[in-house]
Amino acid sequence: MLFPKKIKSIFKSKYVIPSFHQLSVCDQKGRVFLYKGKVYRAIFPSFEKEILDLLNSKMFQELVALGWFPKTRISSKKVEGFNLVLSHEKLLSSEQTEWCFSSLKESVLFLLKLEQFLNRYDYQLWDGHLYNVLFKNNKPLFIDLGSIQKKTKSSVFYNEILYLSIYPLVLLSQNERFLARSILTYHNFMRTIPAQQIEQSEAVQKIIEAFFKKNKLPYDLNCFYDTLFLEKYLTPPEKEETLWGEYQTDFYENQNLGRFKRYALIDRYIQKYTKKRRASVLDLAGNQGALLFYLEEKNKEKYTFLTNVDYDENAIEASKRILIEKGSKVSSYLFNFMLPKRALYKDFKHDVVLALAITHHLVLSQKFHIDAVFEQIKRYANKLVFIEFMPLGLWDGKTAPALPDWYTYDWFKIHFKKHFKLLKIKEVEKNRILFVGKVKKEETK
Numbered sequence: 001m002l003f004p005k006k007i008k009s010i011f012k013s014k015y016v017i018p019s020f021h022q023l024s025v026c027d028q029k030g031r032v033f034l035y036k037g038k039v040y041r042a043i044f045p046s047f048e049k050e051i052l053d054l055l056n057s058k059m060f061q062e063l064v065a066l067g068w069f070p071k072t073r074i075s076s077k078k079v080e081g082f083n084l085v086l087s088h089e090k091l092l093s094s095e096q097t098e099w100c101f102s103s104l105k106e107s108v109l110f111l112l113k114l115e116q117f118l119n120r121y122d123y124q125l126w127d128g129h130l131y132n133v134l135f136k137n138n139k140p141l142f143i144d145l146g147s148i149q150k151k152t153k154s155s156v157f158y159n160e161i162l163y164l165s166i167y168p169l170v171l172l173s174q175n176e177r178f179l180a181r182s183i184l185t186y187h188n189f190m191r192t193i194p195a196q197q198i199e200q201s202e203a204v205q206k207i208i209e210a211f212f213k214k215n216k217l218p219y220d221l222n223c224f225y226d227t228l229f230l231e232k233y234l235t236p237p238e239k240e241e242t243l244w245g246e247y248q249t250d251f252y253e254n255q256n257l258g259r260f261k262r263y264a265l266i267d268r269y270i271q272k273y274t275k276k277r278r279a280s281v282l283d284l285a286g287n288q289g290a291l292l293f294y295l296e297e298k299n300k301e302k303y304t305f306l307t308n309v310d311y312d313e314n315a316i317e318a319s320k321r322i323l324i325e326k327g328s329k330v331s332s333y334l335f336n337f338m339l340p341k342r343a344l345y346k347d348f349k350h351d352v353v354l355a356l357a358i359t360h361h362l363v364l365s366q367k368f369h370i371d372a373v374f375e376q377i378k379r380y381a382n383k384l385v386f387i388e389f390m391p392l393g394l395w396d397g398k399t400a401p402a403l404p405d406w407y408t409y410d411w412f413k414i415h416f417k418k419h420f421k422l423l424k425i426k427e428v429e430k431n432r433i434l435f436v437g438k439v440k441k442e443e444t445k
């Protein structure tokens, strides 16, 4: 039983009773937790000196200055059992299963460059998996302090990066999405037992051998540690046409710009309803990220971050590639927001959520309930939603398949109002009506 004084000291404002992150389970040096939307790392007492030496090193300061590690400081928060608590800059927390080929390749190259950088200072990485990489402003960062250690002989870095990070890239480049994505869903090498090692799987082995054969190269896995080799030989999977892959190509090629005229109006409404405060914006089904790029170009200072999500691999690959070329900070993720594989909305919550030219596809083609569509969109939103209703349904500009009787403006409005406080309805074009809504307070948690 605790004495009242002890209880009081624990509950003093800077005392925190943390709920440790579900993936912070192995690090010998500390444990990560989220508290009031911020990220902290409690360091085990036996590693305090090592971590303080690391934080004070020239190498670490350079790492942060390069933007390769999140800004980190010593926090005044207290956690029972720990003397040293660090606070890290909070980033959008995505997982490698939500990245397109170019994001994966960029992360692998980044890890190899980081290892070389650390080696110059007599440090090294312990791990080589991609759970330790996140993106900020479209650039990769390393987020695991515990993995940065003084150079010793032993480290699993080269083994892990090969099998868990490079193999999926090689498989993807060979169009083997299923195998690639199944490796990417592993948590390190930890699976149920008996487990088959990736390198022992005949299916994977054959594809790796075929990769060397196709490129007329001798079989040599050491090549995969060479960034120039990866740059040259690991190219995106051969382009299979996808339904939406080229949907916004016109925008970037300055063609048929009338198609994108409504972006100016959406920009104005976002400014109006956010009351000119800085906001984060998520475009659900944002295709190649054209609208977010437009918003960014219009007013860079206005947004804390801009995030594009789509389930079409070619569209997201184009979004990533084009936006990087343009120096944009808009980031791009690949997932089906209606059927998330994890509680994605917790990490992908933004102030403003856009869902444009999509509800008709979800309801009429993909057969989702309209309430389920609004429920999902709402989960990603802190404050505002901008959702288009397409009164002509799957109209292609010339013809439209017949609509079910219930698919009407009133039907959409009634359901919208069940989920959001209606702020504005605006007919934007013949087949587009924009609904602006506010997320009710009790539903933002």
Ligand SMILES: C[S@@+](CC[C@H](N)C(=O)[O-])C[C@H]1O[C@@H](n2cnc3c(N)ncnc32)[C@H](O)[C@@H]1O
Residues within 6 Å of the ligand: 244, 247, 284, 285, 286, 287, 288, 309, 310, 311, 312, 315, 335, 336, 337, 338, 339, 355, 356, 357, 358, 361
């Ligand atoms: C007509 S386009 C609209 C693109 C963009 N919102 C706009 O207004 O220009 C529909 C987009 O929705 C995406 N999409 C459809 N269903 C999706 C889902 N369940 N999750 C993520 N994206 C989806 C498609 O890949 C496509 O890029």
